[in-house]
Amino acid sequence: MQVVWSIFPFHAVFIPHGHCYLWKPGLVWLHIASDLLTALSYYSIPLTLLYFVRKRQDVPFGWMFQCFSAFIVACGTTHFMDIWTIWHPTYWLSGGVKAATASVSIYTAVALVPLVPKALSLPSPAQLEAANRELEKEIAERKQVEEFLRQSEARYRAVVEDQTELICRFLPDGTLTFVNEAYCRYFGKTQDSLIGQIYAPVIYQDDIEHVQQKLNTLDAKNPVVTIVNRVVRSNGEIRTHEWINRVILDHDDRRIEFQAVGRDVTELKQTESALQESQRFVQKIADTAPVILYVYDLIEQRNAYINREFTDLLGYTADEVREMAQAVLPTLLHPDDLAGLQKFVQQWETAKDNDIFQLEYRMKHRNGTWQYFQCRETLFARTADGTPKQILGAAVDVTDRKLIQQLQFALKEKEVLLKEVHHRVKNNLQIIYSLLRLQQRRLKDEKAIDTLLDSQNRIKAIALIHEKLYRSENLSDVDLPHYITHIATGLFGVYRVNSEWVRLETQIEPIPLDIDTAILCGLIVNELVSNSLKYAFPADQTGKICIKIYLKNDELVQLHVNDNGVGFPTDFDPADSNSLGLKLVMDLVEQLEGTLVSATQQGAEFKVSFPWRKP
Known part of the structure; x- marks a missing residue:
């Protein structure tokens, strides 16, 4: 046993501490009670601190409370050791506990020094109270804002629900997160059956890819896109819609949702299509019309529109005319017409909408020649204050006329x-x-x-x-029947022949002949009728003279003169005759490049045939 006590030097033989108190009961119990109460108090304080720290995780510097707790427990232990050493002289053990207490105290003191500035930076109660009041004020304002937002959201929802347009929101994968009542009514479905479902079924199958491509173009720089696509209603009807789509992004500009507002534009598209068809029809008429159509701006002094005939007739391209701008009139109009046109333009200041003005002017072709145009113009447009702005004109090329x-x-x-x-x-x-x-x-x-x-x-x-x-x-046109008849009847008077004894019969077609041919024919008739009047009817013999002129096969003119007088001898040949008149007839026939045939059956007959040349 002695060996064991020798290992622990603190158990060396000392007198108990009670000897110092002379074992006086009063003094001993005074120290016992004091140390015991102090030790119990020291042990209770750390428990309270640890409980506080555990309950208040937000208390700063919690580790320092733990250091304080260790320090206080060590101090309480030293008081217990003081009670123990009254009867047991284990002063080495008591000194070791005090040494441990000293270590904890030193560590806590050293750790507390740099903690002081941090602790001093903590708000004071006054500051905390002010901050608390500010926080309460902020909370109150936030509550007001939240209430305002709730009211605003309610109003917004009421407005959205009351809209006739179709409004919906959907995720990037197409899942609907909101639809308004108009959307539900239009497609004949409830909100519960739509929300959480993909929007694709209401879109016409052929348009889904087009819609998705348009949505994929939305980003922070281009957050809105308008898409026109077809939709399918619950009854299978296909309609055309116009949707305004807006993307909703997060802080990293990633798409988190889309909002779309749509309306049925089927009738509008049909109207636009009809209008486009009408405009195409009008444009076709303008392009195929054989007249120049133009719209001239009186204020800007330039052509606002020209049709294709303008470029076809004058040789200029549409771009060349546009480049002329305000110089179009000085460039194209004849100088003599330009001065008159400027006076004509002044009439538009007092013109009425239904007034139509006519004028004629010359315009220069691209090749430098001048062409005449007959133009009709009327008022086409006015400014907001009623000032004449544009005129519509139609110009006809009258150069040939x-x-x-x-x-x-x-x-x-x-x-x-x-x-x-x-x-x-x-x-x-x-x-x-x-x-x-x-x-x-x-x-x-x-x-x-x-x-x-x-x-x-x-x-x-x-x-x-x-x-x-x-x-x-x-x-250029000789009245052949009247001319030949007039010559023949005139000869009756010259030779004093009674028209009752010798009759004149004519069958003359109104063949168009030039003046030279007509003169030659007249001279032939003059010679042949003269011969008949002089020689065919001796001693007041009665008879007739026939003149016949007609066109054969549209190629040969046939001129026949015959009488029923005494005629020629049977061996008569005009070529061998010494008659100046017959020789003249043969010369005239030769000039006509024709032929002459004579006969003496029942009088004298001459047939002249020559080629017809239309004058």
Whole structure:
């Protein structure tokens, strides 16, 4: 036993601490009671602190409370050791407990030094009270805001539910998270049957991919897109909708939800389609119309619209006309017409909507030539204050008509000149005729008289056609029946033949002949009828003379002159005749590039045939 006590030096033989108190009961119990109460108090304080720290996890510096608890427990243990050493002199053990207490005390004291500034930075009660009041105020404001938000949400929900437009929200995978009443009514379903389901079934199958592609384009820079697609109602009806889709993003700009507002635009699309078809129809009419159509802006002084005929007639492209801008009129209009047009534009200041103005002007073709246009214009648009802004015009190319008018005017001048020429030729021939007639009256020789008479008749035949032409409205068209008949009846008077004894029969077609051919025909008829009147009916013999002119097969003109007089001898040949008249006839037929055939059956008959040349 002695060996065991030798191992623990603290158990060396000391006198108990009670000897110091002389074992006086009062003094001993005083120290026992004091140390015992102190030790119990020390043990109760850490328990309270540990309970507090455990219950208040938010208390800062909890580890320091644990250090304080260890320190206080160590102090309480030293008091227990003081009671123990009154009877047991284990002073080494008591010193060890005090050493442990000292270690805990030193650690706690050292750890407490850097903790002081941190503890001082903690708010004071006044600050905590102010912060608490501020927090209470903030809480009250937040409650007000929350109440406002609740009311706002209620109003928003009421507005959304009352909307006639279809409103829905859905997740990126297409799952519906909200639909309003209008959406439910339109598709004939309840909110419970729609929310949580994919929106795809209400979209027409062929449009689903198009809708998804459009939604995939939404991001922070482009958060809204309008999509037009077809939907399928519960009854199977297919309608067209326009949806305005907005993406809702999180803080990392990731899509978390979509909101869509849609409306049925089936009738609108049908109207737009009809309007587009109407516009296409009007554009087709404008492009195929054989007139220039244009809209001219009076304020901007430029063409707002031109149709295809403008470029086709003038050779300019639409881009070239647009580039002319305000210089379009000075560039295209003739300088002489431009000054008049500027005065014409002033009329639009007082023009009424239904007024139509007409004007004529020249415009320059791309190749530099000038073309005439007849134009009709009316007011097309006004500004907000009623000022005339645009005019609509239709211009017809009258260049050819203008040229025709110019040619007609020139031809009219030439006709007047030709009539004057024919009149003068006729007068000159009439003078020659009169001179020959005067000369005839001076002659005594019958043969010379007959020769002059024949010459007079020939001159009269030529003069007659010039007279007919200058009196005619058409200088290129000879009235052949009237002309030939007039020559033949005139010869009856010259040779003093009674028309009751010798009848004149004519069958003359109104064949168009030029003046030279008509004169040649007139001279042939003059010679042949003269011969018949002079030789066919001696001693007042009765008979008839027939003149027939017609067109054969639209190629040959047939001129026949015959009588039922005494005729020619059977061996008569016009080519061997010494008659000046017949020789003249043969020369005239040759000029016509024709042929002459004669016959003597029942009188004399001559048939002239020559090619017809339409004048």
